[in-house]
Amino acid sequence: MDRRSIIKHAGIAGVLAAGAAPAVHAQAAVRWRLASSFPKSLDTIFGSAETLSRTVKAMSGGKFEISVHPAGELMPAFGVVDALQSDTIEMAQSAAYYFTGKDPAFAFSCAVPFGLTARQNTSWKKYGNGGKLLDAFFEKYNFRTASAGNTGTQMGGWYRKEIKTVADLKGLKMRMGGGVFGEAMAKLGVVAQNMPAGDVYQALEKGTLDAAEFVGPYDDAKLGFNKVAPFYYYPGWWEGGADLEFFVNNKKFAALSDENKAILNAAMAVAATDMTAKYDAYNPIALKKLVAEKTKLTAFPKAVIDAGFKACMEVYEEHNAKSPEFKKIYEDMRAFQRDQILWNRFSEYPYNQYMNGVKI
Template sequence: MDRRSLIKRTGIAGVLAAGVAPAVHAQPAVRWRLASSFPKSLDTIFGSAEKLSETVKAMSGGKFEISVHPAGELMPAFGVVDALEKDTIDMAQTAAYYFTGKDPVFAFSCAVPFGLTTLQMAAWKDHGNGRKLMDAFFEKYNFRTMSAGNTTTQMGGWYRKEIKSVADFKGLKMRLGGGVFGESMAKLGVVAQNMPAGDVYQALEKGTLDAVEFVGPYDDEKLGYNKVAPFYYYPGWWEGSADLEFFINLKKYNQLSPENKAILNGATKVAAMDMTSKYQAVNPIAIKRLVANKTQLKAFPKAVIDAGFKSAMEVFAEHEAKSAEFKKIHQDMRAFQRDQILWNRFSEFPFNQYINSVKI
C-alpha cells in the first residue's frame, strides 16, 4: 500500500499510530515561521508550539519545517495578529482573548466568563458550530485557527490581600486575560490591565499591580507569583477552560499541498492533546508544592462569584445589543452549553461528586 492510500484509508490518526510519515513527493521544501505570544520558560504552553514543529518535521521527512519563536523574538507578544494580517509570519500561537481590543468576538475562541469546560470547548469547535463561526469571523484578519491545547479550568489568581467580599475588588489593579472578563470585573471595581505574562512579576513586586490571574499552579509557580502575592483563589469563573490556538495565515495555508495540509492538521492535534494532558499531570503536583511553601489557598465566597456572574451577563447583553455577530456566536455557544450541562447531570457531575467524597 502506498502512503497516499494509507492516509486516505486510515486518516491522519492512523498514520500517526502506525508511525508512518506521509511523504511529500516532488514538492519544494516548505519553511514557515511561528511567533508565539508566550515565553520559552513556559514549557507547557510554549511546548505545544515546539511539539507542533517537531511533529511536522518528522511526518514530512524534513520537507516541511516550522521554526518557533517566543514572545519578543520576532515581535511583541501581542503583535502576532497584525503580523498575520500583513503576511509577515506564517503562524502564531496565542490566546484569542488577548485581541478583544480589536473586537470582543475574539474572546469566544479562547474563553469567556462562565463559559465552556475543556471537553465542551473541543466539542463545540470540532463537532458544533464553534470553529466554523470563529473562522468565518477571523477571515477578515487573514487567518484560520486550530487548537494548540487547553489549559483546563483555571485558578482565580494571586492577591496581595484577602478577598472577603465584592468590596475588596474596588480599586484593585489586576492583570487579566482581557475581553469580556475584564469588562465584567471593571463593573465590580477592578482596574483591569492586560499585559504579557513575562511582565507581571516585576509589576507585582513593585506594587503597580495588586493581583494577577494567569493559568494555574504549574505555570504560576514557574512565573514566581507566589513569592509576591500570598493569597491564591479558586475557581477562575472567567475561564472554565482556555483554548489556546494556532493562528494560521490564510494565504500560506491555501498554498500548501493536500499532503502538507494533512500533516499540519494532524500535528496540531498531537500538540494540542500533549498540552492539555500535561496540564492535568503537572498541576496537582504543583499545587501541593505551593501549599507546602505557605501559599494560602482560598475559595472565593459564593457572593463574590454571584456578583461576577451578574456583571458578566450584563456585559454579554451590552455587546449583543451592539453587535449581531457577537450575539450570533454567544447564543450558539450558550445553546450548546445548555445541552452539555444537561448531559453532565447524568455523567461527569455525579461521578465526580461521588469520587470526591470517598477515600481512594
C-alpha cells in the first residue's frame, strides 16, 4: 500500500502508529506582528525592525516570521503599549519615553536628560543593574525590552527663531519626546508637545510648533525640518544616547520554543548593532549637506544648558520624592554614570580632545 492509501484508509492515528509521516512532529510555523511607532521613511529606526524581520526569517528557515507595520497601519504610533498589555500584538518597536504619561520611570529605558551615552546605556543594562531594574518595572505592562539600536548623542533640534538666552525659550511650542525633559523645559517656559515624527513637519510649517527635536542630521533631513525651521542647535543634552527598543509581549515570548527564543534574541542584537552603525556612518554626511544648504548650525549658549540642568535636577528630586521605584532606578543609573565619567576622563575624552585639535 502506498503512502496516500495509508493516509486515506488509516487516518492520522494509523499514520502515526505506522511511522509513515514524521513531518507531523515538526515545529509549527510561528507568525508574529510588530507594530512600530515610526514611519517607514526612517530607514534607520524603522529599518531596524525590518532587519529584525529578515534575520528571524533567515535564521529559522522561514519557520518564524515577523511582519513589520509602520505607525498608523495597525494602530496609532503611541498605541503600542496598550496593545501589548491586551495581548493584541506580539511585538512593538518604540521609544520608552513616549509613555511617561503612564509612569515617568519609562524614560530610563530610552534616555533621560544629562543621562547615559550609548555605550554607557548598553553597559548599564547588560552588566549593571539597569536591565534587571527595567525588566521588573515593565513586568506590570506585560512586556520585556531589548535594544533596537541607539542613536548616540542627539542634536538639540530645529527652531524657527534664534535661542540666544533662556528668556527666548519662554512660550516656545516645541515637539519633544516627553517625560523629565518636557517637565524641565516647562519650568523654563516651553510648551511641550509630544507627537509622532510623521506629524512634525506640517506642524512646523503651519506654525503650530515653533521648534522640534527628533534625532540627528540624517533622520531630520529625511523629515524635511530644515525646510521649515532654519536654526539647528546642538547638543541634545536631554538625549546623551537614546535607546530605541523592541517591546516583546511576555506571554507570547514564553510560548516560543527555546530555539525561537534564541533566534529572536540574536536577531534583535543584530538589528540594534546595525541601527547604531548606520547613524554613525550617515549623520556626518547628512550634516555637511544640511550646512551646505544654508542650515544655521549653532551651539546652545552655556547659560541655556545650565538652566536646563538646574531644571532637570529639580524634576528628578520631585519624582524621587513621589516614587520609590523611580528613585531606585535613578540612583542606580547615577551611581553607574559616575564611574563611567571617571573612566572617560582617562580614555575617550582625552583621546577625542586631542583628535579634534589635529589635522588628519
